[in-house]
Amino acid sequence: MRHLDLTSLYNLTVVARAGSISQAALEVGRTQSALSMQMHRLEEAIGQRLLHRGGSGVRLTAAGETLLAHAQSLLAHHDEVMADLGGSSLKGMVTLGCPEDYSIALVPDLLRDFCTMHPDVALRLVCAPTIELRPMLHRRQVDVALVSVPPGSEEAIRREDFVWVASEERPAILEQEFLPLALSAPSTADYRAACDAMEATGRRYRVAFASNSLAGLIAFARSGHAISVLTRMAVPPELSIVAEGLPPLPAIGITVAYSEDRPSTAAKALGAHIARML
Secondary structure (H helix, E strand, O other), rough: OOOOOOOHHHHHHHHHOOOOOOHHHHHOOOOOHHHHHHHHHHHHHHHOOOOOEEOOEEOOHHHHHHHHHHHHHHHHHHHHHHOOOOOOOOOEEEEEEOOOHHHHHOHHHHHHHHHHOOOOOOEEEEEOOOHHHHHHHHHOOOOOEEEEEEEOOOOEEEEEEEEEEEEEOHHHHHHHHEEEEEEOOOOHHHHHHHHHHHHOOOOEEEEEEEEOHHHHHHHHHHOOEEEEEEEHHOOOOOEEEOOOOOOOOOOOEEEEEEOOOOOOOOHHHHHHHHHHHO
């Protein structure tokens, strides 16, 4: 009778998430050759190829996707059994995804408390906008994520306002015929909020600066040559909220999303902790 060991199944989940044997080997603390051999042995035990191997990395075959779903379920059940039978703390690795402004304003306090309570859980943080996090959840590249939703959504566990920010409360550039804005990618919620607000009131504007990083947007706003949009919680001390002379901006909702219907015990604990603290 063939048997599947939990270590090999766990390492398969890491390989699937990393998309690379070499990167997965770093995460699990094994050599690349040892991990590759382990995946070959797992394929022999299953009797099917589990990975497509190529120069750009690896991806799961159809059989690999099927086994991955079973592996995640088995690992989650294993964690539950250990917790029920007296495990003193959670163990495992959890990848948390969140937009960059959330990572700066919310995540430090959330992780500080969680890591104190569960020191044996290894955490990995991935920063990306919601539009990128959703497919990453689907591909199981992150286990749990803080994502943006409409503020009136039943999913929303917290509401945050978008605000205009600049180097001072009443910047001189407000008088320009075409207001220069510093915004992120057109697919992001802050970009759409800014442009929709401007167009709804007929205010002329131009996207003068673009940056996919929060630090870049803050730098452009600090320069005094543009106005940007941030969530209120992410406004740094060196920037001012521009409360007059610009159209109102909408709010956005925040919620916790998982990659699996049955997340691992560690992922479920992290998500529950985040929801409780928010």
